[in-house]
Amino acid sequence: MATFKPRTLSGFMELLPAPQQQMEKIMEILRETYALYGFTPLDTPAIEDAQVLLAKSGGDTEKQIYRFQKGDSDLALRFDLTVPLAKYVALHYNELAFPFRRYQIGKVYRGERAQRGRFREFYQADIDIIGDGKLDILCEAEIPSIIYNTFTRLGLNRFVIRVNNRKILNGFYGMLGLRDKAADIMHTMDKLDKIGESAVKDILVDSCGLSLEQADEILRFATIRGSNEEVLQKLSQYAGKNELLDAGREELSAVCQNLSAFGVPQSHFAVDLTIARGLDYYTGTVYETTLLDYPEIGSVCSGGRYDNLAEFYIDKPLPGVGISIGLTRLFYVLGEQGLLNPALPTAPADVLVLPMTDDPKEAIRLATYLRNCGIRTQLYTEQKKFKQKMSYADKLSFPFAVILGEDEIAQGKCALKNMQTGEQALLSYEETATAIGKALEEREQIAVILEQ
Amino acid sequence: MATFKPRTLSGFMELLPAPQQQMEKIMEILRETYALYGFTPLDTPAIEDAQVLLAKSGGDTEKQIYRFQKGDSDLALRFDLTVPLAKYVALHYNELAFPFRRYQIGKVYRGERAQRGRFREFYQADIDIIGDGKLDILCEAEIPSIIYNTFTRLGLNRFVIRVNNRKILNGFYGMLGLRDKAADIMHTMDKLDKIGESAVKDILVDSCGLSLEQADEILRFATIRGSNEEVLQKLSQYAGKNELLDAGREELSAVCQNLSAFGVPQSHFAVDLTIARGLDYYTGTVYETTLLDYPEIGSVCSGGRYDNLAEFYIDKPLPGVGISIGLTRLFYVLGEQGLLNPALPTAPADVLVLPMTDDPKEAIRLATYLRNCGIRTQLYTEQKKFKQKMSYADKLSFPFAVILGEDEIAQGKCALKNMQTGEQALLSYEETATAIGKALEEREQIAVILEQ
Numbered sequence: 001m002a003t004f005k006p007r008t009l010s011g012f013m014e015l016l017p018a019p020q021q022q023m024e025k026i027m028e029i030l031r032e033t034y035a036l037y038g039f040t041p042l043d044t045p046a047i048e049d050a051q052v053l054l055a056k057s058g059g060d061t062e063k064q065i066y067r068f069q070k071g072d073s074d075l076a077l078r079f080d081l082t083v084p085l086a087k088y089v090a091l092h093y094n095e096l097a098f099p100f101r102r103y104q105i106g107k108v109y110r111g112e113r114a115q116r117g118r119f120r121e122f123y124q125a126d127i128d129i130i131g132d133g134k135l136d137i138l139c140e141a142e143i144p145s146i147i148y149n150t151f152t153r154l155g156l157n158r159f160v161i162r163v164n165n166r167k168i169l170n171g172f173y174g175m176l177g178l179r180d181k182a183a184d185i186m187h188t189m190d191k192l193d194k195i196g197e198s199a200v201k202d203i204l205v206d207s208c209g210l211s212l213e214q215a216d217e218i219l220r221f222a223t224i225r226g227s228n229e230e231v232l233q234k235l236s237q238y239a240g241k242n243e244l245l246d247a248g249r250e251e252l253s254a255v256c257q258n259l260s261a262f263g264v265p266q267s268h269f270a271v272d273l274t275i276a277r278g279l280d281y282y283t284g285t286v287y288e289t290t291l292l293d294y295p296e297i298g299s300v301c302s303g304g305r306y307d308n309l310a311e312f313y314i315d316k317p318l319p320g321v322g323i324s325i326g327l328t329r330l331f332y333v334l335g336e337q338g339l340l341n342p343a344l345p346t347a348p349a350d351v352l353v354l355p356m357t358d359d360p361k362e363a364i365r366l367a368t369y370l371r372n373c374g375i376r377t378q379l380y381t382e383q384k385k386f387k388q389k390m391s392y393a394d395k396l397s398f399p400f401a402v403i404l405g406e407d408e409i410a411q412g413k414c415a416l417k418n419m420q421t422g423e424q425a426l427l428s429y430e431e432t433a434t435a436i437g438k439a440l441e442e443r444e445q446i447a448v449i450l451e452q
Numbered sequence: 453m454a455t456f457k458p459r460t461l462s463g464f465m466e467l468l469p470a471p472q473q474q475m476e477k478i479m480e481i482l483r484e485t486y487a488l489y490g491f492t493p494l495d496t497p498a499i500e501d502a503q504v505l506l507a508k509s510g511g512d513t514e515k516q517i518y519r520f521q522k523g524d525s526d527l528a529l530r531f532d533l534t535v536p537l538a539k540y541v542a543l544h545y546n547e548l549a550f551p552f553r554r555y556q557i558g559k560v561y562r563g564e565r566a567q568r569g570r571f572r573e574f575y576q577a578d579i580d581i582i583g584d585g586k587l588d589i590l591c592e593a594e595i596p597s598i599i600y601n602t603f604t605r606l607g608l609n610r611f612v613i614r615v616n617n618r619k620i621l622n623g624f625y626g627m628l629g630l631r632d633k634a635a636d637i638m639h640t641m642d643k644l645d646k647i648g649e650s651a652v653k654d655i656l657v658d659s660c661g662l663s664l665e666q667a668d669e670i671l672r673f674a675t676i677r678g679s680n681e682e683v684l685q686k687l688s689q690y691a692g693k694n695e696l697l698d699a700g701r702e703e704l705s706a707v708c709q710n711l712s713a714f715g716v717p718q719s720h721f722a723v724d725l726t727i728a729r730g731l732d733y734y735t736g737t738v739y740e741t742t743l744l745d746y747p748e749i750g751s752v753c754s755g756g757r758y759d760n761l762a763e764f765y766i767d768k769p770l771p772g773v774g775i776s777i778g779l780t781r782l783f784y785v786l787g788e789q790g791l792l793n794p795a796l797p798t799a800p801a802d803v804l805v806l807p808m809t810d811d812p813k814e815a816i817r818l819a820t821y822l823r824n825c826g827i828r829t830q831l832y833t834e835q836k837k838f839k840q841k842m843s844y845a846d847k848l849s850f851p852f853a854v855i856l857g858e859d860e861i862a863q864g865k866c867a868l869k870n871m872q873t874g875e876q877a878l879l880s881y882e883e884t885a886t887a888i889g890k891a892l893e894e895r896e897q898i899a900v901i902l903e904q
Contacts, residue, residue: 002542002762002763002764002765002766002767003507003764004503004504004507004764004765005765006504006538006539006540006542006543006762006765006766007501007504007539007543008496008497008500008539008543009497009499009500009501009525009527012497012499013497014495014496014497014540015495016544016547016548017492017494017548017554020492020493020494020495021492021493023495024493035800035801035828036801036823036826036827036828036829037801037823037828037829037830038800038801038804038828038829038830038831039800040469040472040473040800041472041473041476042469042472043466043467043472043475044460044466045460045461045464045465045466045573046498046559046573047461047464047518047561047572047573048460048461049459049461051456052456052458052459055455055456066499066520066522066527068518068520068521069520070518070563071563073461075461075518086458087458087459087460088458088466090454090458091458091459091460092468095468096468096469097844097847097848099833099834101800101830102469107498109499111522111523120499121497121498121499129833131834134834135833135834136833136834136835138812138831138833139833142831142833145820149823257813258812258813258816261813261814261816261817261820262816262820263820263824310454310458311454312454312455312456313454313456313457313458314454314458315454348487348490348491348492348553349487349488349489349490352490360590360710361709361710361713362713364710364713364714365713368597368713368714368715371488371489371601372715374488375488376487376488376489376490377488377489377490378489378490378553379490379590379594381551381581381587381588381590381591381594382551382583382586382587382588383588392549395549396549
């Protein structure tokens with residue numbers, strides 16, 4: 001007697017097999033693309049010492065974190081992949097070679113209030129480059145090419161990577177004598193997209209204590225528009241007025257300079273002085289990536305340059321640059337918007353072998369042969385009617401079925417059925433492997449995301 | 453000022469980049485091999501409702517489980533992948549097609565006392581085939597071929613898959629009038645390898661309450677030896693004496709029958725009547741896999757047939773068969789025994805591009821070109837002396853470095869250095885990609901495990 005109602009906790013994504021295959025494909029592309037740029041895969045524990053994990057944090061993190069005792073240990077589940085990276089680099093500092101480039105795709109945990117599209121357990125897919133003492137601006141210039149390549153390989157084209165530099169913002173606020181209000185101003189400016197110019201202006205004046213003139217000047221600055229070259233050109237009017245601003249402008253210019261060598265088209269890259277990123281620890285280049293047709297989703301890949309990854313764990317300056325994709329949320333949103341390509345194969349295998357004889361030996365041999373050819377092959381094992389076997393193949397969307405009865409065996413052949421077209425042909429085992437292999441090569445080209 | 457000493461909790465594996473690459477390679481091979489047999493990947497939350505997770509359990513599980521409150525919720529970390537599978541299949545019963553074949557490679561948590569080689573967070577790599585009401589014996593026959601293929605692809609040859617059937621044991625004990633002591637006897641017999649015959653006999657008599665004769669008969673039965681055919685032959689002397697024993701003998705015989713069609717050599721498969729598996733829920737075929745040269749490691753891949761996966765969650769009989777690899781422990785043991793192949797590439801990329809000019813543009817172009825050819829390429833970004841750049845390439849074991857100075861650029865070429873042989877050649881970009889590509893194909897053949 002079943003005594004417990006099975007359930008999955010709310011806020012925890014659990015996919016059916018077909019969408020799980022889509023998710024796996026996305027993760028495979030991320031792994032491949034990150035590796036293409038020389039990032040090494042890393043895996044750190046999901047549970048850490050709570051003290052270590054919370055060294056730097058406060059506020060929301062403390063509230064959201066899953067923290068618990070086991071024996072005498074004060075434990076917590078990681079809430080991002082950055083703090084574990086900081087711990088890792090500090091702990092293994094002497095064993096690593098710098099620049100240290102790693103990617104990590106892993107689950108993180110935040111006990112937020114559950115709501116549609118918000119997850120308590122979710123994948124982050126991060127890359128970071130960590131320098132020892134120094135890190136060249138070239139790393140910041142490389143990041144947009146990784147973002148571009150990643151999203152293009154997923155099947156997206158209509159997106160833009162928006163880039164800014166915190167030194168420009170801090171320098172500009174400093175120029176206005178507002179350096180110590182920089183953080184508040186940036187937090188406010190970050191809302192520009194969401195709440196609009198006049199609401200932002202109100203906050204700048206009422207909450208941040210700026211004069212109307214200062215607020216206007218900041219808004220005017222943030223809305224400098226034009227091509228990348230034009231924006232950089234307009235920025236040069238401030239040259240010599242503030243050292244930090246100058247440094248930021250030079251860095252931004254260096255990032256833009258090598259875009260085409262890195263294979264990033266101008267169309268997919270925009271200098272955007274409104275980008276600030278909420279997190280305080282960014283100190284240089286900052287990135288956001290937005291889907292042109294779905295601005296309401298917000299940034300799907302963000303990050304930036306920071307000066308000190310692991311200051312709480314080690315007395316060495318470890319500057320770095322990194323980006324993060326909130327994979328679980330991205331997957332959810334892609335599904336909601338109907339952007340997941342229904343043509344992507346999601347069957348558990350490429351072919352289903354159906355034995356039609358009492359002795360399954362020849363069907364087993366054929367399945368073994370196909371597997372040795374690298375073809376994902378499921379042997380249908382159950383004693384069912386032909387119709388039920390075909391309906392199983394249909395339900396799971398197998399692209400091919402192979403039928404093996406007495407007649408076929410007598411001829412040393414098998415019947416290969418294309419489940420999409422319904423076509424069926426009597427082929428040798430070798431011909432079967434070739435035909436399936438050819439179709440698979442075509443299916444390999446199918447992207448996981450299909451823009452509409 | 454660093455204020456927290458970074459540390460990783462004891463019992464939690466955290467690898468340096470090179471061994472992590474070995475671990476990733478193992479996981480990649482498991483994913484590929486499981487998929488080759490038509491298993492679909494699955495991913496379930498690491499956190500579940502504690503009530504749901506503990507529906508069936510007791511004893512050690514209760515003690516070892518990580519259980520905690522968050523708000524009003526009673527939560528726990530999964531301690532295996534079988535209970536979450538049972539929940540998943542019960543919850544999504546109407547949306548799945550049966551037989552349902554899934555693999556899952558994921559972390560599980562057990563707060564055991566920490567000791568060398570024991571982990572509190574560890575990967576399990578499971579496959580299961582779940583039937584709806586029925587599941588053909590053919591599934592049980594297929595499992596050894598998956599085990600064989602998996603370990604062979606990892607690079608192992610000296611291993612044997614030991615197979616038995618619980619019906620044979622239960623039937624035999626029933627024949628002796630000991631059916632209700634079957635579980636105790638099996639638990640005891642499971643220790644035969646570890647504590648030897650006479651100690652087992654003592655337990656059977658003293659703790660299980662068997663007569664000396666019964667204990668002798670059971671030990672005699674368990675030590676039936678010979679080729680697979682010989683053992684089955686010897687078993688047939690009991691034919692007709694007990695229905696369950698007969699059924700078990702027929703199943704075991706059916707499993708053996710199709711081995712060669714499934715591509716499993718006789719040398720890697722042994723009918724072994726001592727195999728029982730500790731877990732009570734197995735009801736038919738049981739498997740263990742042992743490394744011939746390292747019997748002390750115990751089984752590296754075990755599993756079996758069960759009749760009722762999800763009885764606590766759904767009133768449907770869901771028989772299945774599955775196996776599990778304790779991946780983290782296996783990896784640890786392979787390392788301890790020196791079986792991880794040092795020749796397996798562990799560099800973050802296939803080639804390191806070293807710009808030797810002030811303007812990195814041409815080096816960036818070359819890196820972009822190589823990536824477009826599918827070659828994992830890291831661009832060296834820092835301003836360092838040539839010697840330091842080469843020492844970085846050495847330390848990370850890059851197989852190739854490409855040096856690009858004024859001279860090379862003037863000729864439209866680059867200098868490709870084979871880091872293993874020290875050979876260097878001036879090549880066009882295309883020739884460079886071809887040369888690296890060719891070397892990579894050879895490296896693709898390198899197995900992750902190297903037997904000694």
